[in-house]
Amino acid sequence: MDFAFDARTEELRAKLLAFMDEYVYPAEPVADEQRALLASPWDTPAVVEELKEQARSQGLWNLFLPDAEHGAGLTNLQYAPLAEITGRSPQLAPTALNCAAPDTGNMEVLAQFGDERQQKQWLEPLLAGEIRSAFAMTEPDVASSDATNITTLIQRDGDEYVVTGRKWYISGAMNPDCKIFIVMGKTDPDGADIRRQQSMVLVPRDTPGVTVKRAMKVFGYEDHSHGGHAEVVFDRARVPVTNLIGEEGGGFAIAQARLGPGRIHHCMRLIGMAERAIELMCRRAVSRDAFGKALAQQGVVQNWIADARVAVEQLRLLVLKTAWMMDTVGNRGAHTEIQAIKIATPRAVVDILDRAIQLHGAGGVSQDFPLAELYASARTLMLADGPDEVHQRSLARRELKKYL
Structure with a gap:
């Protein structure tokens, strides 16, 4: 099996990693400062529009949409490592690249099921980042x-x-x-x-x-x-x-078509959240002493970091397999895998974030680190796009059917 990313993915990964370092991470505190001065907390900070303009100029735009006519023409497998990177800054990066939910799912619906007039009126300005x-x-x-x-x-x-x-x-x-x-x-x-x-x-x-x-x-x-x-x-x-x-009576089918890509996109970004949590854990562990030695030398902290790395590597492989299956056998053919990642990924990432918060002490629940907000986002994804238990029920029925 070949686990290497293809040339286009590697090129986009390099550009996106540089974009995150040069623009997105420095913009995080700026966005918070600007938002505090806005007339409405829901107005868009100026720095977000600056990020969008910069991302578009670099070709980091609409990466989520496999339809080459409307989007970047990437497969799910190509998009997966890119979405993971944006998950490291979920408040800014997906929006900067015009790859933020719920717009992504809505654009997919309009591209797949909308008629020409609907696409002209609503899809085109969404693709351009002019409306939400x-x-x-x-x-x-x-x-x-x-x-x-x-x-x-x-x-x-x-x-x-x-x-x-x-x-x-x-x-x-x-x-x-x-x-x-x-x-x-x-x-x-x-x-x-x-x-x-x-x-x-x-x-x-x-x-x-x-x-x-x-x-x-x-x-x-x-x-x-x-x-x-x-x-x-x-x-x-x-x-x-x-x-x-579409047609009357087609809403349920459209919803299912919409939610499949949405679920895997969430899981891709969740892995990015986990990676940022691990990075913060390691930086904290080597910079703080307790009971006569660095936190990094404490056995329990080492266990947390090791377990987090193992979990992330497992999740990434399962998400990549799911993306590959969606590309090769379609969303229906990858139904089991989509449900598996939707169950496994938020749970594991919530656990990693919980340990990262614990390692940061009071700072972990404060506004000075992104961990508390990342935790809230990850925990919510155990409910969004269908709660875990619904996916467990469906997945179990599919497994049991083989024996009935």
Whole structure:
């Protein structure tokens, strides 16, 4: 087996690593300082726009999209080590490269399922980084781990759809640059096939009846990298029937197509988070003394670092295998592997970050290090794109089926 990256991947890795060192890491404190002075915490700091301009000029733009017509034309296997690098600074790097969720998934949906008009109106400005977007699926009043439970209605009325429902943790919705929602709701709530009841429609943010009610915090953090998470109410919001994505009843299938790449992208970035945690652990361990010797000489600290390295190497191999399978046999063929990485990666990275926080003492839970915020982000990914238990249930059923 050949574990080497190809020439194009190596070239992009070198450029991206240099970009991170020269621009992204120095911009982290600057972004915090600028955000504190903004009129709204959801406005974009000027340094972020500077990063985007620099990334685009270097060809580090839309790397996530395998469609060469719209994106960089990279395979999942080529993109994996690049996404990992951006995970080292999840608040800035993905946005700087126009590779941040939820825009990535929304662009994939529009590129794969949108018609020419929808692509012209919404995909093109998203690809250019001129606007942001949100994906409205999760609801507060039902168990959204089962997507068939959603209650938002998308009702046909002549040449319009009327959208009524309440969503929450809608990533990106607090950003004033968020101009469009992809909303999942039921067009046929009484349909016999529960997976054909749902559809997706494009709802512009300024549509009458759309209200972004409040920001939802994550462990007390306001997630600026994704443009915040919001509670959004759709009160008989009307959009043209031409805003339907794909066909009526196709929403569940589109959601599954969207979530496969999203899950592996999260796992790629999580490995980058873990790598930064290990780096911070090592720097801390060699710079601090306790009980007469450096922390690096304490057996328990050595165990934490060794276990973290083993876990990261295991996860990276599994993620790369999954990426390769998605490229060669498609997302459906890689279903088991996608679920495996979605279960394994957040758990392991949360554990690594927890040890890194412990090693930093009070500093680990402070704003002076990125660890607490990284922990909140990683822990959230045990819920996002389907909680661990849902993936375990599905994966176990697939394994047991071989014996029934």
